[in-house]
Amino acid sequence: MFDPMLSRNCCMFGTTYESFPWSLSTYSIYHTSLTTSTAAASSFGRRVVSMAVSSNKANHRNPRRPKLPPEVDNTFKRVLYEDEEEMTQKPNLDILTDDDDEGVVSVDSSDGILWESDEMEAISSLFKGRIPQKPGKLDRERPLPLPLPYKIRPLGLPTPKRFKNCSRESVSKQVYKNPTFLIGLAREIQGLPIEENVSMVLSKWSPFLRKGSLSLTVRELGYLGLPERALETFCWVKKQPHLFPDDHILASTIEVLAGSNELKVPFDLEKFTGLASRSVYEAMLRGCIKGGRLKLALKLLSMAKESNRVLDTGVYAKLILELGKDPDKSTLVLVLLEELAVRDDLNLTPQDCTAIMKICIRLRRFEIVEGLYDWFRESGGNPSVVMYTTMIHCRYSANKYREALAMLWEMEASNCLFDLPAYRVVIKLFVALNDLPRAVRYFSKLKEAGFSPNFDIYCSLIKIYMASGRVAKCKDICKEAEMAGFRFDENTLLKLQQ
Incomplete structure (x- = not known):
């Protein structure tokens, strides 16, 4: 009896034989007897599959036995068709699928037995290795695993929850x-x-x-x-x-x-x-x-x-300030200043330091004022406008006008803003130096800064204008002072002329 499926397979393998120089053992497939029944071939194939599966299970039962790769049987070949008229140039051990025909796709070379597609799948799966994966990002950093609660939880009994009155705590803060x-x-x-x-x-x-x-x-x-x-x-x-x-x-x-x-x-x-x-x-x-x-x-x-x-040295400073208001207690002030000078931990605030300077100027102890100023600068302090004004007044009182002028330039170089007492002392300094242009310039700066001149400033300007012989300017300054609410009597004018 002629089997059309067998004839088709023979034609397929015949074409393969003409195209590829396979071994003679493969060629014997095409001359096997066609009288072998399909049922016998199928039963034989199932026995081979069952033997392979049982062998695979045996390997799993005995883990100490090394898993050797199976020996590849070169007699099993497959021909991959991309088209009915084209054929691939390289054989591959895989299953040939056909949407139109579901049947036998391969033949055993030794006995001429036909294999069905599901049997070939079972056999070929035994010889397949690990499926290659696509390479991902080589520099990818895997995130650390999250800590497991049962590993980070301390041993022992759970501690009771302590409830806090958050509203009271927030109000207290x-x-x-x-x-x-x-x-x-x-x-x-x-x-x-x-x-x-x-x-x-x-x-x-x-x-x-x-x-x-x-x-x-x-x-x-x-x-x-x-x-x-x-x-x-x-x-x-x-x-x-x-x-x-x-x-x-x-x-x-x-x-x-x-x-x-x-x-x-x-x-x-x-x-x-x-x-x-x-x-x-x-x-x-x-x-x-x-x-x-x-x-x-x-x-x-x-x-x-x-x-x-x-x-604290601040207590000494406050006591010196109160005692300095009484001229009869200057001796006590000097004793306290000596006690303060020997202190290694001298720590005076700028306000206390300036207050002691003013008391020393009143007592005409100008060397103590200079020493306090040097100590304050060496200790890293930044003099304020009050301290600069006190130092200019100290040198002016000591008739050191050039040194007072140097202190004024230092004050301006530090970008210190002038207040009304600073303008008053500076104008008195320029009157003592008989420097009329600078006295007039600082008088104009005083007005530009929004300050109102006081009685002493008007007297200083009248005095320097009279010394320069500018009587008309003296009259203008007197009128301006009278408009500001000040009045100059004859005795005051006589004193300014001297």
Whole structure:
């Protein structure tokens, strides 16, 4: 019986034989007996497939046995058709698929057995290797794996959740250091009736306050002239465990009471000061200076010196400023200046340094002023317009006009803005130098800056115009001064002519 499928396959392999010089064993496929039944071939193929699959399972059961690549049987070949009339130039071990015919696509070379497509797929899958993948980005960085919760979680029992009152905490952070709020408390206490206690205001804010918060409120009460309310505030704080003890509010209260002369000095002052901290001691000293009790301040200063207690240099500066107002106490001022000069930890603010300079100019101790200025520049400070004006006035008072002029050029080189006292001192300097053009130029700068000349500036200009013999200009300056509200009598004009 003639099999058309077998005839078609034979024709296909015959064409392949003519085109490619395959081995003789392959050529024997075309001369095999055509009488072999298809059922026998199929059963034989299934046995081969089952043997291959069982062999593959056996390899998986015994993992210690090395997995060797299977031996490729060169007798299995495939011809790939791109078209019915064209044929590829290279054979490949793959399955030939045909949409029109589903049947046998390959023949075994040894026994002349026909293979079906599903059988060839099962056999060829055993010899396929790993599918090559497309190369990706070689410089790609893989992200780190996310931490697993069970690995980062600490061992032990879970900790209980602690709930916080965030609203109270946020309000506390906003108010316990806020100057506007703390000063507002003092204003609110000021508005209380006399019979009411400060607890009416402070009790509702107690949970939001911290240690040291009410020290600013106590100082504000001192500025308002309410030392009794300041003492009541301190007594209320003493009853609050979370606000007391606190040296800040104690020092503020003592400074306010001493500044208003309401502080009762105990008989055993040495015992009291021995137990006081440095901040409380300095607060008492500042309060005595502010209240005008200079004798008590000098006594506290001497007690601190005897007990080797080191106080802030700013306290010395404030005491020197108050003592310098009295010419009879110049000796005490010089003693304090000597004590201040030997301090290695000299730390004066620009305001304290300028205040000491002015006192030394009044005492005509110009060398101390020059020494303070040199120390301030060496310590890295930037002089202000007040310090520059003080130095120009110091050299002008010492009749060192050229040195004062050099200080003026230094002041202008630092781009320091002039104020009215600076213009006044500079114009007096040019009058002493008899430099009329520069005096007139700085007088014009004064007006351009928006300042109104005072009586001393008008007198200085009248004096230099009279020295230059410009009487008409003197009359113009007098008229301008009279329009500004100043009046020159005959004695003043006579003094300016001299």
